[in-house]
Amino acid sequence: MSTSGAIGKTWRSASTIVATKEIGYHLLKIDGYSHTKSIPCGECIKSQPFTVGSHRWRLCYYPNGYELAYKDYICINLMLDEDVATVVYAKHVIYFVEEQALSTVNASPVDIFSSRGKSPYPKFVRWREDFENPKRLRNDSFTIRCDIIVINDCRTEDTSFSSVPPCDLRQHFGDLLDSQKGADVVFEVAGETMAAHRCVLAARSSVFCAELFGSMKEGDSAGVVRIEDMEADVFRDLLFFAYTGTLRATQDEDFKLQHLLVAADRYAMERLKLICEEKLCRDVEVGTVATVLALAEQHHCDNLKKACFELLSSQANMRAAMATDGFEHLRRSCPSLVDELIAMSLALPPSHLRCKYLGYHG
Known part of the structure; x- marks a missing residue:
């Protein structure tokens, strides 16, 4: 029988390469930045180890650059702090917590980490003159955040049928x-x-x-x-x-x-x-810190209370906060907190600041 002109069966198939991933982040606070500037160029201070994607990592902080060409810059490297049999693939982004985060997914190409290896090029390069200003550097300290995506095993799946939509x-x-x-x-x-x-x-x-x-x-x-x-x-x-x-x-x-x-x-x-x-911890300001501190105490928000105390550790901020109406509310509603602030202020000159605190208690 002739088959000339016959239409054959169309075979349809599809497959997908799936790369599983794990996401996490680490916060690193540099407290006493001016003292770290004595570290020579090319030398770093490492963070405590932390785990993302079943792997141990560290951040390497170079206050005077990781090499002479970057001696006037601040540099941060991500380091794989363990020995691995093969390699680890990861994407990461580093930024100030005060600034809006970049898209983690598009932040960097996939870097390849071997045993005890660092990211191939440093991140967070910041010209020192741009960095050392009161808005960015508060109380001689700053905090950075490193978001990491670890790409795990890759597998191929048959997707000939329509994929299941997300929940x-x-x-x-x-x-x-x-x-x-x-x-x-x-x-x-x-x-x-x-x-x-x-x-x-x-x-x-x-x-x-x-x-x-x-x-x-x-x-x-x-x-x-x-x-x-x-x-x-x-x-x-x-x-x-x-x-x-x-x-x-x-x-x-x-x-x-x-x-x-x-x-x-x-x-x-x-x-x-x-x-x-x-969210409130990110936006604590002098004008509202007393009100927010009272809120944190009344509703048992330890992290928010800590953020307020950190802001008030500056004598200028303390003086400005005491001049707000919210501080009077704090004195009436949470006298124990005022006692804590008095204890903290004893180490803060000038003396008239302490006297003003003590005046609230007669």
């Missing part, structure tokens, strides 16, 4: 909150009403669980729960996080984060509380 649970729950379909509880907050789903909130917060299902169950016959001492926008942000696990873009302002932290603490949403605390 979109967050999007679906966000849509559920927006649509209010199946909502069975209504909250009244500062004159506004918001509908939600008891089961979702109970799963996200032990306090909501107790209030909506337990012995502390709240709400009238119409299923309305009244929320006292909270702004409507703050509670709306709290619900958004409960459903999606993320912050809305409008929540970056410090005063909103402060209120949201209080709400997170009230409803035992620890991850939300930690996110707010971390």
Whole structure:
């Protein structure tokens, strides 16, 4: 039988090379920068070892450059601090924590690390005259962050069939909150009403669980729960996080984060509380440090308290903070904190600063 002109079967196939990866970061604080400048060019100070991607790493800090051509620069190298049988592939980026991070994925080409080897070229090269200014160098110290992506094994997968899309649970729950379909509880907050789903909130917060299902169950016959001492926008942000696990873009302002932290603490949403605390730590300023310090003490935010104390370790910052209305609030609400500040100020000249502190206690 003739097969002339017959159309044969079309075979379709596909494959994908998959490289698994692990991501992490390390913070390195240089405290007493001016003293490190005595280190000769080409010599470094190494950070404590840290682990990312099942490998041990260190950061090498060269205060006077890693070679003579860079003696007027500050240089940082990433170092693989272990012996390996083959090589380790990794991408990394290094930046000041005060500055916006670059995209970690696109930060650098893939570097190849052998046993005890450093990245092939130094990062974080900074001209000294540009670096040594009060805005960047505070209290003779600064902190850098190194983000690392370690690329692990590569494998080939058959992808002849359509690949499984990523989980979109967050999007679906966000849509559920927006649509209010199946909502069975209504909250009244500062004159506004918001509908939600008891089961979702109970799963996200032990306090909501107790209030909506337990012995502390709240709400009238119409299923309305009244929320006292909270702004409507703050509670709306709290619900958004409960459903999606993320912050809305409008929540970056410090005063909103402060209120949201209080709400997170009230409803035992620890991850939300930690996110707010971390963001507030980055933006502690003299004008608001007393208010933020009182907030940290009242809601047991140790990292935020530490960030405030670090800012106030400067006598100029301490003097400026004492002139704010927030410091008077701190004195009344958290007298024990003022005692801690007094103890710290005893080592800070001039003497009239200490007298002003002591004057608050008569």
